[in-house]
Amino acid sequence: MSQTYDCTRPEGHEAGLAAALAAVKGGRLIVMPTDTVYGIGADAFDNDAVAALLVAKHRGPDYPTPVVVGSWDTVTGLVRDADARMKALVEAFWPGGLTIVTHQAPSLPWNLGDTRGTVALRMPLHPVAIELLQQTGPMALSSANVHGQPSALSAAQAREQLGDSVSVYLDGGPATIGTSSTIVDLSGRRPRILRHGAIEAARVAEVLGVPEESLTQG
Numbered sequence: 713m714s715q716t717y718d719c720t721r722p723e724g725h726e727a728g729l730a731a732a733l734a735a736v737k738g739g740r741l742i743v744m745p746t747d748t749v750y751g752i753g754a755d756a757f758d759n760d761a762v763a764a765l766l767v768a769k770h771r772g773p774d775y776p777t778p779v780v781v782g783s784w785d786t787v788t789g790l791v792r793d794a795d796a797r798m799k800a801l802v803e804a805f806w807p808g809g810l811t812i813v814t815h816q817a818p819s820l821p822w823n824l825g826d827t828r829g830t831v832a833l834r835m836p837l838h839p840v841a842i843e844l845l846q847q848t849g850p851m852a853l854s855s856a857n858v859h860g861q862p863s864a865l866s867a868a869q870a871r872e873q874l875g876d877s878v879s880v881y882l883d884g885g886p887a888t889i890g891t892s893s894t895i896v897d898l899s900g901r902r903p904r905i906l907r908h909g910a911i912e913a914a915r916v917a918e919v920l921g922v923p924e925e926s927l928t929q930g
Contacts, residue, residue: 716867716881719745719840728882729844735879736848741765743856743870744844745884746780746836748809748893748910749863750856750870752878753780755848759823762852766825768877771859776825777852778811778832782845787833790850792817797898797920804919807837809889809910813897824852830899840884855892865890896927903927 717728732742736754739761743752752768754761756779765777781787784802788794792815801812816831824831834853836842845851855863856870856878864870867883894909896916903920905913905927917924 714871714876714878714881716871716883719882719884724883725840728880729840729847732844732880732882733847736761736844736851739764740879741768741877742880742882743864743867743874743878744838744841744853744882745867745887746838746841746853747807747887748836748889748891749865749887750867751780751836751841751853752856752870752874753851753853756824756850756852757820757822762822762824764877765852765854768874769854769857769859771854773823773825775859776827776830776832777854778834779824779850780834780836780841780845780853781850782835782842782848784835786850790817790820790831790833791815795898797903800919801896801898801916802835804915805911806835807842808835809837809891809893810834810916811893811895811907813895813899813906815899822852832895834893838884838888840882844882863892904929 718724811834865887867881892909894911895907
């Protein structure tokens with residue numbers, strides 16, 4: 713039976729984080745707030761839990777699950793090369809609504825789906841998310857909805873779709889941005905925007921020092 717914790721209240725915040733940490737470490741799923749939309753998460757290195765996440769969303773491995781972190785330092789152990797482009801984007805937009813796709817570090821013991829050797833990384837701008845991630849370490853996190861349905865902007869909306877497939881729901885109030893993160897792919901020769909979202913393409917282009925139109929060309 714799943715449990716919802718009101719993290720906008722001190723007692724709910726403390727109890728919710730403890731329950732969520734225990735759930736993640738026990739291989740179960742949690743829902744937590746982020747700045748963009750609510751996310752359904754699992755320990756990124758627990759392949760059974762990540763598989764359960766995909767089942768809960770009714771989604772296959774052809775849609776790889778992103779990874780969220782609670783600190784900049786965590787990223788260096790997850791990627792093959794944190795180059796100047798990635799460092800510039802991290803410094804400009806993290807924590808915040810930008811997901812960065814890059815080559816993952818070799819031989820990481822995880823299975824996030826059909827990633828083709830890449831990983832999608834983000835650091836969300838939400839105090840509940842960051843506090844939990846600093847305790848759990850990297851988490852696989854996808855939008856808290858059934859695949860093809862609207863993204864959840866509250867814990868209640870997430871629970872309507874995901875029900876008891878999730879052990880712990882952390883209610884941090886309404887999602888402040890309400891739009892999914894912008895995804896920038898740095899795994900190729902030049903950067904590309906894979907999904908437009910919370911961060912405008914013009915801002916990404918300015919930080920990278922490239923024409924905006926080059927980010928959206930095929």
